[in-house]
Amino acid sequence: MKVRALQAASMGAALLLWEGAARARLVDPLFVPAPTAVAAALGQVLGEALPALGRTVATALVAYALSVCLGVGLGLVIGARRFLGDVLSPFLLAAYGLPKILVLPWIVLILGTGATPAVVYGTLHGLFPVLLLVIGGVRDVDRSLLTTARAFGARPWQLYSRVILPAIVPAVLAAMRLGIVFALLGVLVVEMFAGVRGMGWELSAFANAFQAPELFASTLLVSAVAIAIGLVLDGLGERLARWR
Numbered sequence: 001m002k003v004r005a006l007q008a009a010s011m012g013a014a015l016l017l018w019e020g021a022a023r024a025r026l027v028d029p030l031f032v033p034a035p036t037a038v039a040a041a042l043g044q045v046l047g048e049a050l051p052a053l054g055r056t057v058a059t060a061l062v063a064y065a066l067s068v069c070l071g072v073g074l075g076l077v078i079g080a081r082r083f084l085g086d087v088l089s090p091f092l093l094a095a096y097g098l099p100k101i102l103v104l105p106w107i108v109l110i111l112g113t114g115a116t117p118a119v120v121y122g123t124l125h126g127l128f129p130v131l132l133l134v135i136g137g138v139r140d141v142d143r144s145l146l147t148t149a150r151a152f153g154a155r156p157w158q159l160y161s162r163v164i165l166p167a168i169v170p171a172v173l174a175a176m177r178l179g180i181v182f183a184l185l186g187v188l189v190v191e192m193f194a195g196v197r198g199m200g201w202e203l204s205a206f207a208n209a210f211q212a213p214e215l216f217a218s219t220l221l222v223s224a225v226a227i228a229i230g231l232v233l234d235g236l237g238e239r240l241a242r243w244r
Contacts, residue, residue, distance in 0.1 A: 002175025003181075006108065010029065012054075014195075015035050018032075018034070018035055019035050019036060022034035022037075026225060028055055029212070030210060030212060031212055032212065033212045033213040033216060037212075037213040038213050038216040038217050038220070040213065041211075041213035041214045041216070042217040042220065044153055044214065044217075045214055045217040045218050045221065047223070048202075049060075049199065049202045049218055049221065052197060052198050052199050052201065052202045053117070053197045053198075053199045053221055053222070053225065055115075055187065055197065055199075056184075056191065056198040056199035056200065056222075057225055058186045059115055059119055059122065059183070059187050059198065060122055060177055060180070060183050060184040060186075061120045062119050062122075063118070063119050063120075063121075063122025063123045063125075063126060063183040063186065063187055064126055064179055064180050064183040064184070066119070066123040066127075067122070067123045067124075067125075067126030067127040067130055067182075067183055068126075068130055068175070068176060068179050069134075069180050070123070070130075070131070070155075071127050071128075071129075071130025071131040071134055071175060071179065072130065072134050072172060072175070074131055074134075075130070075131050075132075075133070075135045075137075075138060075175075076134065076138060078092075078131075078135050078138075079135040079136070079137070079138025079139050080138055080160075080164065085135060085139070092128070092131065092132060092135075093132075095128060095152065096128040096129070096132060100121070100124060100125050101189065101193075102188065103121075103124070103202050104117075104121055104190065104193065104194065105191065105192075107120055107121050107124075108194045109176060113194060113195060113196055114196065115196070117184075117190055117196070118187045118190040118194075118196050118198070119187075121185065121186045121187070121189070121190045122176040122183045122186035122187040122190070123186075124186065125182045125183060125185060125189075126178075126179040126180070126181075126182040126183035126186065129175065129178040129179060129182055130175040130176070130178065130179045132173055133171050133172075133174055133175040133178065134168065134172060134175055136166035136171060137167075137170070137171025137172065137175075138164060138168055138171075139241060140168075140171075141163070141164055141167045141168065142167070145163050145167065146147025146159060146164075149162065149163050161241070161244060173233075173237040176233055176236075176237075177230065177233055180226070180230070181226070181234065182230065184222075184226060184229075188200035188203070188222070191204075192204045199218065199221070199222055201223075202218055203215060203218050206218060
């Protein structure tokens, strides 16, 4: 309780300082509005931008599901075959390090506008963190466990379901947490820069119109959704940890 109270007090003090700085014109309200102005704009944004937020979340969840399925599936295959992993490792690291924004114009050029390029780019953005974490998790599995399972006649699918998957639960959970962040970020980037209607488009419109209260309120909405999804994943992680 003391920790919670201290956190609440710190947040309240920060908001009061922010409000005081804005009212005293220590910061330009055109760029940094007062918390009360943000709160007033929040009601308007909830009415106007809620459909856009729904589109963004739906698109991000599709991209996230694809990135996790592809990342975990490919990670299990590549991680379990060391030679294949050694061959592909430089290319995977190069692809992960490549700024994904460079391929966005090509995706839009090929797929046009709409939800499809947002899903593809969001999937691409979330894929590589998931893939590399799962590969690392599979490679870190205790080889003695695999040897023992084979000695008892375990078949390949049993090795995956009974040994490898339970052993890589921490890596998969970390990958899932990173995946949603990167997938949501990828979708927002497409909406901002490719003219796809969604929360990213709304954020860009508010910024271009210098509507700082609405911009801050929209950012709070997106952050709240991201936190909520993270809490859901934490709950799922606890269930998976018990299964492990």
